Amino acid sequence: MKGKPTSFDIAYHAGVSQATVSRALRGSPLVSAETRRRIQAIAKQLNYKVDKNASNLRRQHSVTLALLLFEDPTSDDSLINPFFLSMLGSITRACARQGYDLLISFQQLSDDWHADYQDSHKADGLILLGYGDYLVARSKLEGLVEQGTHFVRWGAVVEGQPGISIGCDNNQGGRAITEHLLAQGRRDIAFIGDISAGCPEFSDRYRGYCTALREAGLDVNPELQVDAADSTEMVGQRAMRKLLARGPRLDAVFAASDLMAIGAMRALEEAGLKVPRDVSVVGFDDIPVAGLTNPPLTTVAQDTKRAGELLVETLIHQIRNEPTSSVMLPARVVVRRSCGAG
Amino acid sequence: MKGKPTSFDIAYHAGVSQATVSRALRGSPLVSAETRRRIQAIAKQLNYKVDKNASNLRRQHSVTLALLLFEDPTSDDSLINPFFLSMLGSITRACARQGYDLLISFQQLSDDWHADYQDSHKADGLILLGYGDYLVARSKLEGLVEQGTHFVRWGAVVEGQPGISIGCDNNQGGRAITEHLLAQGRRDIAFIGDISAGCPEFSDRYRGYCTALREAGLDVNPELQVDAADSTEMVGQRAMRKLLARGPRLDAVFAASDLMAIGAMRALEEAGLKVPRDVSVVGFDDIPVAGLTNPPLTTVAQDTKRAGELLVETLIHQIRNEPTSSVMLPARVVVRRSCGAG
DNA sequence: CTGAAAGCGCTTACAG
DNA sequence: CTGAAAGCGCTTACAG
Numbered sequence A, B: 001m002k003g004k005p006t007s008f009d010i011a012y013h014a015g016v017s018q019a020t021v022s023r024a025l026r027g028s029p030l031v032s033a034e035t036r037r038r039i040q041a042i043a044k045q046l047n048y049k050v051d052k053n054a055s056n057l058r059r060q061h062s063v064t065l066a067l068l069l070f071e072d073p074t075s076d077d078s079l080i081n082p083f084f085l086s087m088l089g090s091i092t093r094a095c096a097r098q099g100y101d102l103l104i105s106f107q108q109l110s111d112d113w114h115a116d117y118q119d120s121h122k123a124d125g126l127i128l129l130g131y132g133d134y135l136v137a138r139s140k141l142e143g144l145v146e147q148g149t150h151f152v153r154w155g156a157v158v159e160g161q162p163g164i165s166i167g168c169d170n171n172q173g174g175r176a177i178t179e180h181l182l183a184q185g186r187r188d189i190a191f192i193g194d195i196s197a198g199c200p201e202f203s204d205r206y207r208g209y210c211t212a213l214r215e216a217g218l219d220v221n222p223e224l225q226v227d228a229a230d231s232t233e234m235v236g237q238r239a240m241r242k243l244l245a246r247g248p249r250l251d252a253v254f255a256a257s258d259l260m261a262i263g264a265m266r267a268l269e270e271a272g273l274k275v276p277r278d279v280s281v282v283g284f285d286d287i288p289v290a291g292l293t294n295p296p297l298t299t300v301a302q303d304t305k306r307a308g309e310l311l312v313e314t315l316i317h318q319i320r321n322e323p324t325s326s327v328m329l330p331a332r333v334v335v336r337r338s339c340g341a342g
Numbered sequence C, D: 001c002t003g004a005a006a007g008c009g010c011t012t013a014c015a016g
Helices: A005-015 A019-025 A033-043 A051-061 A082-098 A134-146 A170-183 A199-215 A232-245 A258-270 A304-319 B008-014 B019-026 B033-046 B050-060 B082-098 B134-146 B170-183 B200-215 B233-246 B258-270 B304-319
Strands: A066-072 A101-108 A125-129 A151-154 A166-168 A189-192 A252-255 A281-282 A299-301 A325-327 A331-333 B064-071 B101-108 B125-129 B152-156 B164-168 B191-192 B252-255 B280-282 B300-303 B328-329 B333-334
Touching: A005 A019, A005 A033, A019 A033, A051 B050, A051 B280, A066 A082, A082 A101, A082 A125, A082 A304, A082 B101, A101 B082, A125 A304, A151 A304, A166 A304, A166 B152, A166 B300, A170 A189, A170 A199, A170 A252, A170 A281, A170 A299, A170 A331, A189 A232, A232 A252, A232 A258, A232 A304, A252 A258, A258 A281, A258 B170, A299 B300, A304 A325, A304 B033, A331 B050, B019 B033, B064 B082, B064 B304, B082 B101, B082 B125, B082 B304, B101 B152, B125 B304, B134 B152, B152 B304, B170 B191, B170 B200, B170 B252, B170 B280, B170 B300, B170 B333, B191 B200, B191 B233, B191 B258, B233 B252, B233 B258, B252 B258, B258 B280, B258 B300, B304 B328
Parallel strands: A066 A101, A066 A125, A125 A151, A151 A166, A166 A325, A189 A252, A252 A281, B064 B101, B064 B125, B125 B152, B152 B164, B164 B328, B191 B252, B252 B280
Antiparallel strands: A101 B101, A299 A331, B300 B333
């Protein structure tokens, strides 16, 4: 036999029509058990695999999902936010469980070929991860909705947003970690993170922070908040320096991401301040490094395992035209030593 | 227009045959500039995208590569070796540059459907990452070669191996880092890592270690080596405890991976030993965490950026039936504080 | 430079 | 339960 065998080859060997081979291999109930068994045996023997291109073309879908990872244009080539990486693991596994293949692509926010995968029938739907400025993203999302593209997005669940999102309850998480800091006796808690509308995740974490403070009878001091949009150590470090230079009294820092928290700890160390003795530091995300810093970082864990599952399950429902909705996953405080507990 | 437009729709609007549309869009020189321009404009306007399934079926290839990530069966669900993750980034980017799509899948070593992607025409070739025991892998690799599957593998470049590999020069890396330790005045250097034939990467690092010792006029003390195959913190920690319990004099530890080095530092700390004052510790891989441990870890960096590029370039050459060969990339010592330098 | 036609390898109504 | 036939949307020899 020259080249890969086709269903005609199997049919020939089995003494049936090619149509029957196709039915048998797809598990159609219209084929007798005996015929099916014979066909399967021959297919296995000849190492026959259904040609996906032909099958997909005929069936008009690809049983493939595309994962689009958007990166900060600022970020260095080799640096991927470790948080997205842990999501990648659970997405891949969830896809495998559902029998879907996963195509992966890194994109710049500026590109606008998001829908290409679906338009060209390479994928049945899109998973969007790591979106940058929400305001910029919003119009692109609207475009996707308009084109009828199937997609789900990881990120803040925002009122009236285009399409559907799976995100963590940032507000609750921000509140819980702030309450934890208050319970340690901290009173002057700074917040590092952009609180503009372009950054709904961080703003929601900030809202939770404000709620916790107010419930404890404390005022929210705007002096204690610094904007920091890119979630990197460098940005966190600079933000912390700025805060220190500003000079308000301060006994704790809540950074809107672990990477920024790590940068903040560095800036504190530079300034001769001890964590957690002088200043408590907490982050958000619970990236793998969080347990390895010195001191280990108290943070808020998002359930990436469940998130990945939900992302693919929701997308598949959408592809099947079943009803879907955005969901917000609970966040969980992970206490380590940087907050002064224990 | 109902549904996605096809090349016939474009042809109709442009007043040409469908064949001409196909030629124009594929950049055939047989189409007049004027016709091509008209067709492109209409295609853009109708948001037409060539159906990949049809195109791939007709052309008998998919312009897609599949990345197979093998995990230790031991490893926890959410834990991916951070080293492979950084490779993933450069592979994705290299694929994009070459115009290939990337399919990704996590597999158990026990599965044997490696070739499925290619057999079913979903991908033109395979990239294998994170192979476990080389001896087990070897027979699978032979199977792939036999079936004529296109693949490249990341890993040790072993004499007479089936297929081709891109790997780092583990021998040179192991030697360089050991020489560095010797230059710090260390003399009793332990090695943590499996040195069996099943683990050629670690054995090669060990060979480099032995060479450096001998060149310095020192004996290789088998008491100072402990097997440790799985590259995790826990395994490193246990290995270090074992070494300590064994009780030979020891002023430095070379762990065959960063993750194991981190575990070793933990075990040393448990035992009340100070790194690097009492014992120097170095690792291998330069994973992102390496700079964040306490003290920051001296290690050997592999050029993951170049590795990713080479992996996809080599695979593409192979797909095009051009000659290819295995290559070994140089490794570079990254000095931080855990070795007692500076 | 352009068109008509065959064919890539399947799946699935349709007829029996 | 099975077969003959149409068709998914392209690409590319072949003829002009």
